[in-house]
Amino acid sequence: MNKPVLSVRQLSVTHRLSGRVVNVLDQVSFDLHQGEILALVGQSGSGKTKTAESILGLLPPDRWDISAQAIELNGSDLAALPESGLRKIRGRSISMIFQEPLTALDPVFTVGNQLCSVFTRHRGQRRREAQTSAQAALGRVGFPDPGHVMRRYPHQLSGGMRQRVMIAMAMACRPSILIADEPTTALDVTTQAQVLDQLVQLGQKDGVSLLLITHDLGIVAQYCDRALVMLDGKIVEQASVEELFANPRHVYTKALLNSAAGAKPK
Amino acid sequence: MTPHGQMLLEVRDLVVSYPARGSAGKPLAAVRSVSLNIENGSIFGLVGESGSGKSSLAHAIIQLTPYRSGQVLFRGQDLASLKKPQLGAARRQMQFVFQDSLAALSPRRSIEQTLLEPLNHFRVGAPASRAKKAAAALETVELDADMLHRYPQELSGGQRQRVALARALVTEPELIIADEPLSSLDAPVQARIVDLMLKLRAELGIAFLFVSHDLSTVRRLADKVGVMYLGKIVESGKTESLFQQPAHPYTKSLLAAVPVADPAHPAPSVLTGEPPSPLTPPAGCVFHMRCPEKMERCPSIEPIEVAVGKQYGAPENERELKTAGHRVRCHLWDDTK
Numbered sequence: 001m002n003k004p005v006l007s008v009r010q011l012s013v014t015h016r017l018s019g020r021v022v023n024v025l026d027q028v029s030f031d032l033h034q035g036e037i038l039a040l041v042g043q044s045g046s047g048k049t050k051t052a053e054s055i056l057g058l059l060p061p062d063r064w065d066i067s068a069q070a071i072e073l074n075g076s077d078l079a080a081l082p083e084s085g086l087r088k089i090r091g092r093s094i095s096m097i098f099q100e101p102l103t104a105l106d107p108v109f110t111v112g113n114q115l116c117s118v119f120t121r122h123r124g125q126r127r128r129e130a131q132t133s134a135q136a137a138l139g140r141v142g143f144p145d146p147g148h149v150m151r152r153y154p155h156q157l158s159g160g161m162r163q164r165v166m167i168a169m170a171m172a173c174r175p176s177i178l179i180a181d182e183p184t185t186a187l188d189v190t191t192q193a194q195v196l197d198q199l200v201q202l203g204q205k206d207g208v209s210l211l212l213i214t215h216d217l218g219i220v221a222q223y224c225d226r227a228l229v230m231l232d233g234k235i236v237e238q239a240s241v242e243e244l245f246a247n248p249r250h251v252y253t254k255a256l257l258n259s260a261a262g263a264k265p266k
Numbered sequence: 267m268t269p270h271g272q273m274l275l276e277v278r279d280l281v282v283s284y285p286a287r288g289s290a291g292k293p294l295a296a297v298r299s300v301s302l303n304i305e306n307g308s309i310f311g312l313v314g315e316s317g318s319g320k321s322s323l324a325h326a327i328i329q330l331t332p333y334r335s336g337q338v339l340f341r342g343q344d345l346a347s348l349k350k351p352q353l354g355a356a357r358r359q360m361q362f363v364f365q366d367s368l369a370a371l372s373p374r375r376s377i378e379q380t381l382l383e384p385l386n387h388f389r390v391g392a393p394a395s396r397a398k399k400a401a402a403a404l405e406t407v408e409l410d411a412d413m414l415h416r417y418p419q420e421l422s423g424g425q426r427q428r429v430a431l432a433r434a435l436v437t438e439p440e441l442i443i444a445d446e447p448l449s450s451l452d453a454p455v456q457a458r459i460v461d462l463m464l465k466l467r468a469e470l471g472i473a474f475l476f477v478s479h480d481l482s483t484v485r486r487l488a489d490k491v492g493v494m495y496l497g498k499i500v501e502s503g504k505t506e507s508l509f510q511q512p513a514h515p516y517t518k519s520l521l522a523a524v525p526v527a528d529p530a531h532p533a534p535s536v537l538t539g540e541p542p543s544p545l546t547p548p549a550g551c552v553f554h555m556r557c558p559e560k561m562e563r564c565p566s567i568e569p570i571e572v573a574v575g576k577q578y579g580a581p582e583n584e585r586e587l588k589t590a591g592h593r594v595r596c597h598l599w600d601d602t603k
Contacts, residue, residue, distance in 0.1 A: 043454065190536075222525040259453065
């Protein structure tokens, strides 16, 4: 297999709150390869989102202790970077999209305005140039009329359209990694299929590596290459998707697969 | 036809519309002539995408949203014709469970106070007996009695949704209308609530109108299913008939879009485009703009509801049994070509 784009080793995170210390992540290690779709599966509270947030340095250091042997992105260690260095990485090398796009978009600015600011801030483009780039970005995620979407405010778009705007925004700087945290949980099945299709195409066309956080084993089975199974802040199993479904090793994975089989059409 | 006595809820040609701004005074038609029946102790699953009018329909049935025309009959009584006290009595028989349990439960009331509220409101039994009833309802939804003195925000999402169910149960209703009650919960928690609803139906004979966009849950739970698109029920029938032999291209697309937990299964297919705005519903069939099987007359002529089954190869009597009541609004099934 090719060299990993992202390599996480022994990532542990503890949370301090009014004198109590909680272990949130316990020695999490995994690799993400180029163009791969890696699923991070587990129940809410298992530490999936915290894994993503600690990689991106999004957890405030006054309450969270993060220790890791290494978090390497294309060979350079993120854990050793100061906040200013991390800000450059965020958005440019690693982007993230969230479950609820309405809270991730600013309600008082148009879509075009928000998308353009990504190009002016991260790519140093001028206003006019950013406009063109933004239109092209919206075209790539399947909007037939990008100019129209540019003039809309987030609340004027449907959930699926908003999530595609988020993808366009996340991909604006051509990052090598996209982290998607339950990107389709709030969407209908038909819209979910559209959005997941977009994400898969990113990997195939642009070689983007995708870390897909989900609790839906159907999505894991049909869209992902490999999977990490998380339980109580630990990765309890990792395997290729075929292997995981054919031959689950950990008790928890077996229980997960069984509950999914129960929900499956008879 | 089922005799009147067995029919719990009958909805006839219901139309719900809202005044809308910016459309030259034209109202937004959320529900456009919907009819459905729920028998005693049965579970009706109403599925559709967001914006299809599912919630508007659920709210109109329980008279939370006014409707423009049509009828809602509960035990044969037209709810719109009832005076306030009688409507109150009918409402005691049909309770509502909302999607967001945190918003639906008052943060300032303990669980016990929350459960006592409907009992006091409807004056159920002697005041002294009500605390006992509240505790019993909590037991029915499989929560410990020590929850009585806790507050909604101290509970998990699954526990809160159980409390919401308990609150619906205390008045001993015949029908519970549940609008996306599981969508904010984890899969294993959802599965346990589904089991609980099945138990309530089996042990207490409670009927449900279960509104959801989750097809696999509806398949597990419902006896009959209605598929809604842009304010219309485009297909309805017994759950197995509808899931095994989906007749409407929209139902087929919905089913094909669900990812299956099996890597060998063919990938979900993608339905292109977005549903049209309910402000400007298309002429002809509501689905023609996205339909993969569109024919010449679909954009101009609106299909009527017809029975599914004539096109099956099975012998007449067997076919009748399997597909009885399976109906679809689609020109593909229309014989009057």
